Amino acid sequence: RALRLARLLRFRLAFQRWMRSTGWSFAKIAMLKLLVGLVLCAHWMACVWGGLGLHMDRLGSTNWLSALKSAKGGDDRWYEDGARVYILSLYWSITTSTSVGYGDITPQCLTEYVVCCICMTVMAMLWAYVIGSVCSIVSSMDPHEQLFKQSMDDLNRLLKSRKMPKHMCDRFRKFFYEAREMTWKRIEEGVIEQMSPMLQGECATFMHKEWIEKVWYLRGASNEIIFFAARNLALNIYAPNEEIVTEMSFCIIRHGVCSLAARILVSGDIWGEDMILSNANLRRRGLVRALSYLSVLSLQIEDLFNVIVTWPEAKARLRR
Numbered sequence: 616r617a618l619r620l621a622r623l624l625r626f627r628l629a630f631q632r633w634m635r636s637t638g639w640s641f642a643k644i645a646m647l648k649l650l651v652g653l654v655l656c657a658h659w660m661a662c663v664w665g666g667l668g669l670h671m672d673r674l675g676s677t678n679w680l681s682a683l684k685s686a687k688g689g690d691d692r693w694y695e696d697g698a699r700v701y702i703l704s705l706y707w708s709i710t711t712s713t714s715v716g717y718g719d720i721t722p723q724c725l726t727e728y729v730v731c732c733i734c735m736t737v738m739a740m741l742w743a744y745v746i747g748s749v750c751s752i753v754s755s756m757d758p759h760e761q762l763f764k765q766s767m768d769d770l771n772r773l774l775k776s777r778k779m780p781k782h783m784c785d786r787f788r789k790f791f792y793e794a795r796e797m798t799w800k801r802i803e804e805g806v807i808e809q810m811s812p813m814l815q816g817e818c819a820t821f822m823h824k825e826w827i828e829k830v831w832y833l834r835g836a837s838n839e840i841i842f843f844a845a846r847n848l849a850l851n852i853y854a855p856n857e858e859i860v861t862e863m864s865f866c867i868i869r870h871g872v873c874s875l876a877a878r879i880l881v882s883g884d885i886w887g888e889d890m891i892l893s894n895a896n897l898r899r900r901g902l903v904r905a906l907s908y909l910s911v912l913s914l915q916i917e918d919l920f921n922v923i924v925t926w927p928e929a930k931a932r933l934r935r
Contacts, residue, residue, distance in 0.1 A: 714739070830885065
């Protein structure tokens with residue numbers, strides 16, 4: 616018994632390692648468990664039903680195999696060979712568990728009726744449990760999508776109650792669709808907050824390494840500084856032709872296209888990194904306007920000063 620418990624514990628540890636290595640969602644794993652449970656139950660019921668038929672046939676009693684042979688005929692091996700009888704039994708097990716019940720394989724004696732009743736009761740409860748579990752898993756498989764749909768329903772109710780014109784409604788709905796990533800960014804922040812400080816720094820460095828390399832005073836900084844700066848990034852979404860006011864802030868384009876002083880900026884480009892200059896005449900100036908739906912991450916000068924106050928290393932880098 617202790618050996619069995621040890622094997623069970625070893626299996627659980629192996630299963631946890633497999634989950635960590637594959638990264639499957641718990642919804643998919645739950646669906647896989649239900650499928651495995653259905654297959655095992657169908658297999659066990661097929662073994663019981665097939666074994667009962669063969670046993671009754673050896674005793675010379677009327678059974679479902681003899682009745683099926685009389686009704687359909689065919690090669691005798693289908694009613695004598697164990698593997699073929701198993702296939703017939705598995706067919707009966709699946710049709711019974713799924714409540715299809717074609718009726719071509721039926722009990723013929725009291726013993727078979729008793730076994731059939733037990734099997735149908737077990738399968739009916741299992742099938743009901745599987746259907747309920749699948750419905751629950753599917754409904755909660757993507758809660759963020761459900762949240763977005765709820766927001767869209769609220770928006771539609773607002774537009775309808777205020778009787779806004781159609782062109783405004785189209786613009787509002789399109790903006791909500793483009794701004795879906797704001798919800799995902801909040802989710803990302805919540806997940807990263809649960810990590811240790813070292814892992815938070817590693818994650819932030821990897822996620823933002825593309826634009827970090829473009830800012831000289833952040834390039835090569837420690838993970839702690841990068842994470843502190845990254846956690847203060849604010850995500851904003853702008854509609855086409857909208858003017859962007861970014862006074863004393865550093866901006867990174869995540870998605871979209873904008874113009875800045877006759878320059879075209881696209882995903883991955885930055886502007887405002889010269890906000891650390893005390894002389895305003897040395898900073899680049901120009902009107903920033905969105906040319907498409909624009910997703911921008913921005914870091915305020917106050918947040919950068921907090922980095923300097925917290926880490927002397929950052930202060931020394933900026934002075935250089």
